Amino acid sequence: MIEALILTGFLGSGKTTLLGRLLRRPEFSRTAVIINEFGEIGLDHELIEASEDSLIELQTGCLCCKIRNDLATTIHDLLRRRDEGTVAPFTRLVIETSGLADPAPVLQTLMTDAAIAARVVLGGIVTTVDAVNGADTLDREEISAKQAAVADRLLLTKTDLASPPPALMLRLKELNATAPVLIARHGEIDAHDLCNGPLYDPLTRSVDVRSWLGSAPTHEHHHGHDGIDTFALVRSEPLRAVTLTLFLEAIAEHCGADLLRLKGIVNILESPERPAVIHGVQHVFHPPTWLPGWPSGDRQSRLIFIVRGIPRRWVEALLATLDAEVAEVSASMSS
Amino acid sequence: MTAAPSDLLCELLAQSLSAWHVSGEVRRESGSAILISGGGRQILVEPAPPGLPFRWHVTVDDRKRPAISVVAVLRQTREALDPGYATQRVRVAAFPLVLT
Numbered sequence: 001m002i003e004a005l006i007l008t009g010f011l012g013s014g015k016t017t018l019l020g021r022l023l024r025r026p027e028f029s030r031t032a033v034i035i036n037e038f039g040e041i042g043l044d045h046e047l048i049e050a051s052e053d054s055l056i057e058l059q060t061g062c063l064c065c066k067i068r069n070d071l072a073t074t075i076h077d078l079l080r081r082r083d084e085g086t087v088a089p090f091t092r093l094v095i096e097t098s099g100l101a102d103p104a105p106v107l108q109t110l111m112t113d114a115a116i117a118a119r120v121v122l123g124g125i126v127t128t129v130d131a132v133n134g135a136d137t138l139d140r141e142e143i144s145a146k147q148a149a150v151a152d153r154l155l156l157t158k159t160d161l162a163s164p165p166p167a168l169m170l171r172l173k174e175l176n177a178t179a180p181v182l183i184a185r186h187g188e189i190d191a192h193d194l195c196n197g198p199l200y201d202p203l204t205r206s207v208d209v210r211s212w213l214g215s216a217p218t219h220e221h222h223h224g225h226d227g228i229d230t231f232a233l234v235r236s237e238p239l240r241a242v243t244l245t246l247f248l249e250a251i252a253e254h255c256g257a258d259l260l261r262l263k264g265i266v267n268i269l270e271s272p273e274r275p276a277v278i279h280g281v282q283h284v285f286h287p288p289t290w291l292p293g294w295p296s297g298d299r300q301s302r303l304i305f306i307v308r309g310i311p312r313r314w315v316e317a318l319l320a321t322l323d324a325e326v327a328e329v330s331a332s333m334s335s
Numbered sequence: 336m337t338a339a340p341s342d343l344l345c346e347l348l349a350q351s352l353s354a355w356h357v358s359g360e361v362r363r364e365s366g367s368a369i370l371i372s373g374g375g376r377q378i379l380v381e382p383a384p385p386g387l388p389f390r391w392h393v394t395v396d397d398r399k400r401p402a403i404s405v406v407a408v409l410r411q412t413r414e415a416l417d418p419g420y421a422t423q424r425v426r427v428a429a430f431p432l433v434l435t
Contacts (some may be wrong), residue, residue, distance in 0.1 A: 312351040
């Protein structure tokens, strides 16, 4: 499988600088890169000095809107050329979005295109945040807050110019309590910290659930005009598989684009020893993955929601109601 | 049907009006029925009689429709109250998140 890393972050937050540094590292020698630039003439690719085995593809436009299909086409083309041997056999794909892009449609493309999903596994989303201007940008630009909210790793850049202000760190924690905040100095970052298994570990070919779920927020955060909230539902009682299915169906149906991301580990009544890992972006969900066992002694279900304008109480009420209904139907069928 | 699902559904519908930004109210009627008033409409949600292959009846503007589950009740209620609502069904990705 080829690991895909989505690199996102607002305009000027240091994505291209970071990518340029990463591509000089031996760990990134077998990396293909897709750079998405917004504008008639792209410049970012000129700023990157790729190593010999790296490959750069350039698109103009914005991945999240008019050329979304082009992303799939570009990846198909890359894979074909890899198979034909006309490009190096890359093992990692980095997709750098434009600074104005919503990363969700990029994720959806990787999830829903069968030919891509069969060969490319989502490694994680890294979002760069400028330590100097990041706090203002997060307040002013809704898309910036969204980019931070969906990240698996948050990467603070330009820390050589200014120490990250406490308000920025607090804001990032509010937007995305589960993502570790890493610090890049002069664009340098330990590639291991950045890439190893937020979603997919190429060595173990599995998800590091504890790292991925991080420290789940225990209470709802309320924010400014962006309306982005993050909260966790923790549940001790196992869920029936049907309840989970109906719950995800209703969440997808009623939340749609306002469900920025949902991830979790679920104790399923019918499968007590093998928890299900769930992951969704807007209305698109991966099929549940069944882990071989619990990653720790904690067998509670944990569902982490990153949402825009969806009240936690509604989500809780939905789950409670579905749970009661399914339990009653199950009881009536078995009596 | 016991009272528990109706009680919980009543709370869910009240929370739903808030989540959908629809002004109105939800109240229990006689038995386990629930009356929703909002957007100039009244919607009656009642448990279906035993023996039918669905759980609820939803009546909007004198038109009574079956609802197989709470998910269907929510869908019908929102369609009636929220004119801008466009149903978006869950889409399942081509492969699981990770290999195991």
